[in-house]
Amino acid sequence: MDEREQDRAFAEAIERFGPGLARMARGYEADPDLRRDLEQDVQVALWQSFAHFDGRCALSTWVWRVAHNRATSHMLAHRRRNAPGWSSLDAIEIADAAPSPFDAAESGQAMALILSIVERLDPPDRQILLLYLEGIAGAEIATITGVTPDMVTTRIHRFKSMLTRRFAREGEPV
Amino acid sequence: MSPPDDRSLHALWQSGAAEIAPLSLAEIKRRAGRLGDGVARRNRREYIAIGIVAAVFGLYAILLPGYWLKTGSLLVIAGALFVGWQLARRSSRSDPDAEAADVRTYYRTRLVTEEHMLARVGRWYLAPLIPGLAVFLTGIAFVASLSPLGFAALAAIHALVFLGIWLLNRRAAAMLRDQIALIDDTLSSKGDS
Numbered sequence: 457m458d459e460r461e462q463d464r465a466f467a468e469a470i471e472r473f474g475p476g477l478a479r480m481a482r483g484y485e486a487d488p489d490l491r492r493d494l495e496q497d498v499q500v501a502l503w504q505s506f507a508h509f510d511g512r513c514a515l516s517t518w519v520w521r522v523a524h525n526r527a528t529s530h531m532l533a534h535r536r537r538n539a540p541g542w543s544s545l546d547a548i549e550i551a552d553a554a555p556s557p558f559d560a561a562e563s564g565q566a567m568a569l570i571l572s573i574v575e576r577l578d579p580p581d582r583q584i585l586l587l588y589l590e591g592i593a594g595a596e597i598a599t600i601t602g603v604t605p606d607m608v609t610t611r612i613h614r615f616k617s618m619l620t621r622r623f624a625r626e627g628e629p630v
Numbered sequence: 631m632s633p634p635d636d637r638s639l640h641a642l643w644q645s646g647a648a649e650i651a652p653l654s655l656a657e658i659k660r661r662a663g664r665l666g667d668g669v670a671r672r673n674r675r676e677y678i679a680i681g682i683v684a685a686v687f688g689l690y691a692i693l694l695p696g697y698w699l700k701t702g703s704l705l706v707i708a709g710a711l712f713v714g715w716q717l718a719r720r721s722s723r724s725d726p727d728a729e730a731a732d733v734r735t736y737y738r739t740r741l742v743t744e745e746h747m748l749a750r751v752g753r754w755y756l757a758p759l760i761p762g763l764a765v766f767l768t769g770i771a772f773v774a775s776l777s778p779l780g781f782a783a784l785a786a787i788h789a790l791v792f793l794g795i796w797l798l799n800r801r802a803a804a805m806l807r808d809q810i811a812l813i814d815d816t817l818s819s820k821g822d823s
């Protein structure tokens with residue numbers, strides 16, 4: 457791919473996936489200044505990557521792979537400052553105190569809970585979860601992350617179970 | 631109790647303004663021409679520390695009396711420069727080709743690189759500094775006329791610091807090995823964990 461095509465592919469990627477990439481960055485970095493650095497690093501990584509893009513996979517698969525890989529590098533580089541450790545979804549327990557209905561919950565409250573789970577996840581599970589929240593289909597998540605579709609389904613199910621324990625529906629037992 | 635449905639979760643996640651930090655194409659190309667990602671930035675702090683060690687021991691080599699202290703200072707500088715070279719050689723860097731791989735493979739590769747670096751820290755980070763430090767401490771013992779016991783205490787303090795660094799890095803390497811094993815287990819479990 458020559459540089460003009462590279463520029464065009466990059467512009468298309470930012471136009472299509474820009475907001476999604478910003479949301480992805482939110483799932484990797486809580487500090488606003490560092491998040492801006494990450495978003496800019498992701499753009500550099502994407503532009504560089506398009507020099508090698510040969511259509512071997514869908515544009516979306518390529519974009520999400522490059523973006524999550526660069527974000528993973530960001531996590532590794534800042535791990536001393538960040539949380540002491542990450543866990544898989546299996547190892548995370550959230551407080552079950554005072555459950556409230558998901559539908560009735562303030563969206564800010566629900567979002568805070570989702571982010572509090574995401575921030576504690578190790579990169580493999582974090583990637584699956586962020587791609588799911590972005591609305592990517594399970595089969596494509598499997599292609600992007602390198603796991604089986606069954607694995608993706610299992611991880612998403614676990615995540616939703618965690619949310620259910622916290623946000624019990626009104627009138628149902630907790 | 632039924633779980634929240636996909637649509638409401640997606641809508642919640644995608645609600646609100648989300649704009650990626652703007653960067654002009656010219657600026658992107660300028661940054662792409664520069665080496666470095668987060669790991670490079672982290673290593674920069676190590677390079678600065680190495681520069682400070684070299685500068686301080688350079689002054690020692692000029693100002694301090696006796697061949698032991700001067701030789702020890704020069705050996706410490708040589709050791710610090712060797713460590714800097716090893717750090718550059720062993721660190722993982724951003725690689726546009728590798729970054730297009732599936733994210734689990736990429737993450738595993740990064741962890742393996744870091745694990746190798748930490749597990750061998752005694753060889754490439756600590757050992758190169760030991761000859762210079764040993765000669766330098768011997769020089770101090772001569773200049774200060776330390777008793778054998780005093781010299782042993784001085785050497786023991788430095789040895790303990792080195793041992794602490796070695797143990798901390800070994801522990802970090804073991805934690806990375808656990809993470810690598812977890813990824814391998816996950817990949818082989820076919821999703822029925």
